[in-house]
Amino acid sequence: MSVAATDITVRYGRTIAVDAVSLMAEAGTVTALVGPNGSGKSSLVKALAGVIRFDGKVALPEAQAEGRVIGYMPQDTQSATALTVLETVVLGRLDQLNLRLSDTDVRLAAQALADLGIGHLAARDLGELSGGQRQLVFLAQALSGNPKVLLLDEPISALDIHHQLHVLQNVSQLTRRLGLTTIMVLHDLTAAARHADRVAVMDRGRLAGIGSPTNVLTPALIRAVFQVEATVTRGADDKPIITALACAHGLPSV
Amino acid sequence: MSAVVDSQILDGHRQRAARRTFVLLAALVMLVVSLLVDVATGPAMLPVTAVARSVFNLAQDRTVDAIVWSIRLPVALMAVVVGMALGLSGAIMQTILNNPLASSYTLGVSAGAGFGAALVIVLGAALPVPEAYAIPVSAFLFAAIACAGVYLIGSVRGATPETLVLAGIALLFLFQALLSLLQFFASQEALQQIVFWLFGSLQKSTWRNLPIVTFVMLATVPLILLDIWRLTAMKLGDARAAGLGVNVRAVRLRAFALISALTGVAVAFVGTIGFVGLVAPHIARMLVGEDQRSFLPASALFGALLLSLASIASKTVMPGTIVPIGIVTSLIGVPFFIWIVLANRRRFW
Ligand SMILES: Nc1ncnc2c1ncn2[C@@H]1O[C@H](COP(=O)(O)OP(=O)(O)O)[C@@H](O)[C@H]1O
Numbered sequence: 216m217s218v219a220a221t222d223i224t225v226r227y228g229r230t231i232a233v234d235a236v237s238l239m240a241e242a243g244t245v246t247a248l249v250g251p252n253g254s255g256k257s258s259l260v261k262a263l264a265g266v267i268r269f270d271g272k273v274a275l276p277e278a279q280a281e282g283r284v285i286g287y288m289p290q291d292t293q294s295a296t297a298l299t300v301l302e303t304v305v306l307g308r309l310d311q312l313n314l315r316l317s318d319t320d321v322r323l324a325a326q327a328l329a330d331l332g333i334g335h336l337a338a339r340d341l342g343e344l345s346g347g348q349r350q351l352v353f354l355a356q357a358l359s360g361n362p363k364v365l366l367l368d369e370p371i372s373a374l375d376i377h378h379q380l381h382v383l384q385n386v387s388q389l390t391r392r393l394g395l396t397t398i399m400v401l402h403d404l405t406a407a408a409r410h411a412d413r414v415a416v417m418d419r420g421r422l423a424g425i426g427s428p429t430n431v432l433t434p435a436l437i438r439a440v441f442q443v444e445a446t447v448t449r450g451a452d453d454k455p456i457i458t459a460l461a462c463a464h465g466l467p468s469v
Numbered sequence: 470m471s472a473v474v475d476s477q478i479l480d481g482h483r484q485r486a487a488r489r490t491f492v493l494l495a496a497l498v499m500l501v502v503s504l505l506v507d508v509a510t511g512p513a514m515l516p517v518t519a520v521a522r523s524v525f526n527l528a529q530d531r532t533v534d535a536i537v538w539s540i541r542l543p544v545a546l547m548a549v550v551v552g553m554a555l556g557l558s559g560a561i562m563q564t565i566l567n568n569p570l571a572s573s574y575t576l577g578v579s580a581g582a583g584f585g586a587a588l589v590i591v592l593g594a595a596l597p598v599p600e601a602y603a604i605p606v607s608a609f610l611f612a613a614i615a616c617a618g619v620y621l622i623g624s625v626r627g628a629t630p631e632t633l634v635l636a637g638i639a640l641l642f643l644f645q646a647l648l649s650l651l652q653f654f655a656s657q658e659a660l661q662q663i664v665f666w667l668f669g670s671l672q673k674s675t676w677r678n679l680p681i682v683t684f685v686m687l688a689t690v691p692l693i694l695l696d697i698w699r700l701t702a703m704k705l706g707d708a709r710a711a712g713l714g715v716n717v718r719a720v721r722l723r724a725f726a727l728i729s730a731l732t733g734v735a736v737a738f739v740g741t742i743g744f745v746g747l748v749a750p751h752i753a754r755m756l757v758g759e760d761q762r763s764f765l766p767a768s769a770l771f772g773a774l775l776l777s778l779a780s781i782a783s784k785t786v787m788p789g790t791i792v793p794i795g796i797v798t799s800l801i802g803v804p805f806f807i808w809i810v811l812a813n814r815r816r817f818w
C-alpha cells in the first residue's frame with residue numbers, strides 16, 4: 216500500500232468536515248474523489264497533503280533524494296502575485312533550488328510547462344492568466360517536483376474539454392509510467408469513471424463508497440449521495456457513462 | 470518541438486534576469502548620485518568644489534571639514550542605510566502577509582518603536598542607563614513586542630494573513646493611543662523632544678550610531694537568503710506554500726524577528742519615517758516582479774534612494790531650514806503612493 220490513511224478527522228471549530236475516513240491507495244493507480252459540495256473532499260486532500268491539522272494517521276512512501284513525496288495542487292487557483300509562470304513552476308522544486316537558478320532548474324520547469332502544452336505562457340505574469348491557464352500552471356508546478364504521491368483538488372474544473380482530456384490522460388499516463396499514487400477530486404462522474412482506477416465517494420464527511428467505477432457509481436448510490444436521478448450506461452469501451460436526468464427531492468444537505 | 474520551446478524559455482529567462490540586474494545597477498547608480506548631491510547641499514551653502522575637496526580629504530579648511538565630516542556625511546549615509554532598512558522591512562512584511570498595504574509604518578511596528586522611545590524620554594532621568602543607549606534599546610524592544618503581538622494574534626487557529634493585517638492595524642491604534650497618553654503626561658521639554666522625534670529626523674546621525682544601523686542591516690542579509698525561496702513561495706498563499714513543503718508559521722516567525730530588528734534600529738536613531746517602507750516595495754515590484762531574490766534588494770535600494778532624495782528635499786524646499794524628514798516623506802509619499810496604486814490597480818486588486 217502506497218498511501219494509507221486511517222481515521223482521518225478534520226474539524227473547523229464545531230464543524231466536522233471529515234469524519235474518521237480511512238483510505239488506501241496503491242502505487243500506479245488513480246483514485247477519483249467525488250461527492251457533493253461541502254462533503255469534505257478538499258479537507259480530506261489537505262489532510263493527506265499535511266497542510267491542515269487533523270486527527271488520524273497518514274502513511275506515505277519514503278522520501279527520495281531527487282524529488283518530493285507529495286505534489287499537492289489546491290483547489291483555489293486565485294493568485295494576484297507578480298510572479299511569472301516560469302518562477303511559479305520552478306518553485307515546485309523548492310528544496311532543490313540554490314540562490315542562483317541553474318539551467319537545469321529552468322529546463323525542468325520549461326519541460327513541465329511544455330508537457331501540458333503551455334510553454335508559451337512561461338514569461339507571463341501569473342496574475343494575468345485565465346483561471347484555466349492558472350490551473351494548468353499549478354498542475355505543472357505539482358508535477359515538476361517529481362513527487363511520488365499526486366494530490367489534485369479539482370484539477371480540471373476551469374478547463375475546456377480539450378484541456379480536460381489532455382490533463383486527465385497525462386495524469387493517468389504519468390501515474391502508470393512513474394508508479395505514482397494519484398488521488399484527485401473530480402465533479403464529472405463520467406470522467407471519474409473513465410480515467411480513474413477507483414472511485415471514492417464522499418458524503419457529509421464520510422466515505423459513502425469506494426471501489427471500481429462500475430461497482431461504486433450506481434444509480435442507487437448517486438441518488439442517495441447527490442439526490443439526482445441518473446442512468447448509468449456503458450460506452451463503446453465498456454466504461455460507465457453517467458447521465459443526470461432530474462433532481463430527486465431537493466438539494467443534497469451540505 | 471519541445472527543444473525549441475525549451476531554448477526559447479531559457480533565453481526569455483536569461484533576458485529577464487539581465488533586465489533585473491540592470492534595474493538593480495541603475496538604482497545603485499542613482500543612489501550614489503543622490504548621496505553625492507545630498508552631501509553637497511545644506512543650509513551652510515558651501516560651494517560644491519569645497520565639499521568635494523573635503524570629502525576626498527584634499528582640503529585644509531576646518532569649517533568645511535567640520536560641516537562635511539561631522540554633519541553632512543553621517544546624515545547622508547544614515548539616509549541611505551535607514552532607507553534600506555525601511556524598504557527591506559516593508560518588502561518582507563508585504564511578502565509574508567501577502568498584502569500590498571503592509572509595512573512597519575501601517576501595521577503598528579513603527580508606532581510600537583516610537584512608543585518605546587517616547588517612554589524612555591518621559592522616564593528620562595529616572596532610568597539607570599543614559600538615554601542615548603536606552604532609547605534605541607527600548608525602541609527595538611517595543612518593535613519586537615508589536616511584531617510578537619501581530620504574530621501571536623495571527624497564530625490563533627484559523628487565522629489568515631488578513632487576520633495578521635487587522636491585528637497590525639489594531640496595534641497601530643493601541644500604540645498611538647499609548648503615545649498620546651504619554652504626551653499628555655509629559656513635561657514641556659519631554660513633549661518637545663517626543664514631538665521632534667516623531668517627525669523623524671536624520672539630524673542626530675553620528676559616526677557612532679551609523680555603524681550600528683549598518684551592522685543590523687547587513688546582519689539580516691544572510692538570514693534572509695536562507696529563506697529566500699520560501700519567501701517567494703509564500704506569495705502563492707499559505708495553502709500552496711505549505712503544499713510545497715514550507716513551514717509557513719516558522720518562516721513568518723523568522724521574518725517578524727528580522728522586521729523588528731530592522732524597524733527597531735531605524736526608528737531608534739531617526740524616529741518614525743513613514744511611506745518609504747510602503748512605497749519602495751511597490752516601485753520594486755513594478756520593475757522587477759516578486760521573485761524575492763531581486764524584489765528584496767530592489768526594495769532596499771529604492772528605499773535608500775527615496776530617503777536620500779527626501780533628505781535633499783528637506784534641505785532645499787525652504788532654503789536655510791531643514792524640514793523634518795518624516796514630514797517630507799509623507800508629503801511626497803502620499804500622492805506618489807496613490808499614483809502607484811492607481812497605475813497598478815489591475816495587478817494587485
Ligand atoms: N476554513 C474553513 N473554516 C470553516 N469551515 C470550513 C473551512 N473549510 C471548509 N469548511 C467546511 O467544511 C466542510 C467541507 O468543506 P470542503 O472540504 O471544502 O468540501 P468540498 O471540497 O467537498 O466541497 C464544509 O461544510 C465547509 O463549509
Ligand SMILES: [Mg+2]
Nearest residue numbers: 256257258290
Ligand atoms: Mg473542494
